[in-house]
Amino acid sequence: MQDIISQWNRAASKYAEDQECSEYVESNKRIVKARFEYFSGEKVLDLGCGYGVYTGYFRSIGADVIGIDGSEKMIEIARARYPIIDFSVMDITAPFAFENDQFDVVFSNQVLMDIENIDFVFSECRRILKAGGILYYSIVHPAFYDCHWLKDSNGYRYAKAMDKYIKTYQFKNEFWGETEHFHRPLSYYLNVAAKNGFTLKQTCEPISYDGISKNSDLPLFFFAEYINTK
Numbered sequence: 496m497q498d499i500i501s502q503w504n505r506a507a508s509k510y511a512e513d514q515e516c517s518e519y520v521e522s523n524k525r526i527v528k529a530r531f532e533y534f535s536g537e538k539v540l541d542l543g544c545g546y547g548v549y550t551g552y553f554r555s556i557g558a559d560v561i562g563i564d565g566s567e568k569m570i571e572i573a574r575a576r577y578p579i580i581d582f583s584v585m586d587i588t589a590p591f592a593f594e595n596d597q598f599d600v601v602f603s604n605q606v607l608m609d610i611e612n613i614d615f616v617f618s619e620c621r622r623i624l625k626a627g628g629i630l631y632y633s634i635v636h637p638a639f640y641d642c643h644w645l646k647d648s649n650g651y652r653y654a655k656a657m658d659k660y661i662k663t664y665q666f667k668n669e670f671w672g673e674t675e676h677f678h679r680p681l682s683y684y685l686n687v688a689a690k691n692g693f694t695l696k697q698t699c700e701p702i703s704y705d706g707i708s709k710n711s712d713l714p715l716f717f718f719a720e721y722i723n724t725k
Contacts, residue, residue, distance in 0.1 A: 499609065499675050500565040500586065506671035507568035511546040513671060519703050519715060523604070523633060526701050526718060527552070530631070534558035537599035540623070542587060542616075543606030547573030550580055553602070563587065588612055593623045600624075603632040605716075607684070608640075611665075611677055617691040626725040630693055634684070636700065636717045641666070641678055644709070652709040681717065693721035 534557040541550040544562030553560040563585040642655035703715035
């Protein structure tokens with residue numbers, strides 16, 4: 496995990512800069528803000544908070560929120576942007592430094608697909624969540640992420656070609672510098688959640704593409720919300 500944390504330390508500045516002007520990030524924000532419109536002091540953990548954009552949003556709508564991330568550089572950026580919020584550097588592949596039944600909501604945006612042992616992460620989320628608490632995460636959609644666009648004669652990207660899906664494997668992204676990515680089919684995520692005592696409440700595969708240059712009927716992201724059924 497230390498190698499992955501080092502990768503994100505190197506990528507932190509460019510990642511934060513690029514995310515602020517990404518149309519895909521904006522589509523994600525709309526989904527999250529539609530789901531979480533207000534809080535009344537509930538304790539929320541932003542798991543893998545990055546530069547803190549959702550941590551800041553949750554505080555602005557009334558949450559008692561904490562942000563954690565393994566990358567020191569990400570946390571530096573988050574603290575500079577949101578100085579009144581509690582941010583901590585924490586390796587989420589190790590036991591979380593929180594008490595049992597501490598949180599009402601654990602939120603994780605675009606993190607789990609970059610973590611090798613998600614079984615452990617799910618088990619720790621269950622431990623720190625109260626009975627009936629919410630686990631809400633988003634990931635890049637594994638059925639459409641590691642694919643190549645197919646174009647028609649006008650350059651319209653109408654489909655994606657995939658040659659491997661069921662097996663798990665890993666590769667490196669190069670968007671913000673080299674960062675590790677772990678491909679798993681959706682069934683893997685759903686089964687790990689069920690194994691760890693979570694009940695699926697709802698999923699979402701939002702529209703990400705404009706339908707003009709790229710086919711809007713192919714999702715880029717996958718969102719899932721679970722209830723902790725202790």
